[in-house]
Amino acid sequence: MNSKTLAFEETEYRARIARARARLAERGLDALLCFGQETHYYLTGYDGGGYVFFQCLVLTTEERPLTLLCRRPDVSQARDTSLVDEIHVWLNAEDADPAGQLRDILAGLGLTGGRIGIELETYGLTGKNHAAVQRAMDGFCTLTDASDVVSGLRLVKSETEVAYLRKASALADDAYDAALAVTRAGVIDAEVTAAIMTTTLRGGGDVSPAGPLVNSGSRAIYGRGVGGPRPLDAQDLLILEYAGTFRRYNCCIERSISIGGPTTPQRDLHALVRDTLEEMQEAFRPGAALGSVDEIHRARLDAAGHAEHRFAACGYSLGATYRPSWMDVPPMIYTGNPLELQPGMVFFPHVMVGDPETRLAMGLGNTVLVTPSGCEVLSRHGLDLPVR
Template sequence: MAVQREFGLAFPKAEYDRRLAAVRRGMAERGAEVLLLFSPQNLHYLTGYNTVGYLNYQCLLVPLEGDPVMVVRLLERPVAEATTWLATVFAYEDHEDPAGAVRRAVHEAGWASRRLACEQTSGFLSVRQYRHLEQVLGAEIQDGSGIVEGARLIKSPLELECHREAARCTAAGLEAIINAVAEGRTENDLAAEGYRAMVKAGGEFFSSQPIVTSGEKSGIPHTTFHRRALRRGDAILIEIGAVWNRYAAPQMRTAAVGEASREMRRAYDACREALEATLAAIRPGVRSLDVQAACQAVIDRHGYEPNFRKRVGYSVGVGFAPSWGEGQIMDLKHHDERELRPGMVFHVVPALREHRTFAVGVSETVTVTEKGCEILTSFPRDLFVRG
């Protein structure tokens, strides 16, 4: 059973020590003496920092030796002190320059002459902010992108347990949504049932919003609930992922209102077969592109190649909105020769869309084991006809 926290650290301090040691090995390999981090995922991974105010300017400074320090908005300092193991948290007020607070942290820690590196791929540090930070620090900052992500790619047993707990909450959400399907009800009705069930089961604030999309709208990627009333014959594409200690377990399922057309069933059977082939291909040493090929072969054999021109899966782990995904760390896709390793976690997502007609899909969140893969999520893979 994963740690259930009322407040404070999600994991024992030893888990954070392990992560920090892995990041420091990556820093040493890149010649970085102090690493500046801005992504909420990376801050949370190394310290436990957990706030809904993560859009504010925040920076974790990690030295090769000594304790990391954090810079946050003054309003967020109590959160940093309550949810992390850090001894030193610098704060800036709303009328102050946040980069100036980073400079103060660097100088007070005695790191002004150290080789600084910064994650340059963070979506939470704009180009303007990065250039201003360089100017304020008066130092050349090397690229430290990917150092923390390299450690995040392999999940520990404690992290996997969080994925399992999230999967339990996701299953509760799927069951609630599917049981709510009926002609005349709205997408919002279904989404509301899913939200309620996942949160009641113990899930936290979401890292990706649930997708509940129906009818011809379901054939348009990344649409979701928008007050549409369900009609007989509609396909309903459902993709949800509950969160436990910031770890998500996404799952996709398909339902139909009253009846499922022959073409809908044919496409769904292709997706389910493709999922099974993909899961059978996942094991240590297999390349990302080989996993994609296993899925693609089934899709192509069923004649859906024009409808499936995307990755088959992506890494998942620590997540904050806008996404539960770690695709920036690793995808399962064409031309990617990286090999799978035990402890990696992926959301495997075969889905087919007939534009402005319908969509079907079925997915699982899995982890790579020593001999194959373990399916972390659990819910029947039927095409559910309800209402």
């Protein structure tokens, strides 16, 4: 009985594997040690959480079996959700040596003395595990950083991936409606968080790879979420930043909500942030350099006196990711980034201003899809400053 539950048609995975192997061949590599769970999901469909331990997918340049080394709790999931051909298990013990087992797997694949790429830019490979791999491979093969081989392929989304992102965007929009409905003075901000997460899950989405940012009061200047509930004041500003998530694909939205009505400085700052984001969105055109988006961000905010209150980067790529982040990076959107925009790329540009002295803050952001003629904003919501 075939119990596989793949997120895409098998033909799409096979095409991805073929493109990855072609890239390895262009680099003169014999194989790639894939430690990123995002890579496992993209190439084979494997959807799991074992990446927090030692877990590696071996992709050979030649057509040899796709081989996964994982722990026992991950075996059934790997079998059911992926196209992995062979699964090897390492067992928890005081003398456990998964790096040594990985070397033996490579030897069995005929890769002794080979030139092998390794994914280093991933949460799936800790510094300690990387050191263990280096020791195990010393004298066996030549390791080289090839973190960009699959991540580069993942930048341009297929039509099916875009469909998942559209669903994720709809979930994010529905969650915003739910957040607006519960936002009012006296409510703890955790109620807003609950509305976002409940709406996403009831809509058929997944738990986001990171918790929603729901910051108010003096916390509104923070660029990350913070623990502990806070009641909303009669005169307050609430900033939301979160991802709608569907089949691991994330679509982000950032909005600001006024409780009790905005002050004049808040109203003026909102207009600046809104106009800046709208101009940034227009810069997403095929052939343009990604860094040009941040040039707009910097020029507008710096001219308005907010050079010290803005971020050094104004967004990032989005796709299918796992904890701890919905950010699918690199690339980040910063001045000087030469990445050429192509149709099918998806980014989250956002404008966040936070003054630690006055506690004046404002944030807005949208997910955009680069199209053949420009870009499409995926959210149905405008960039107004609603009052509750």
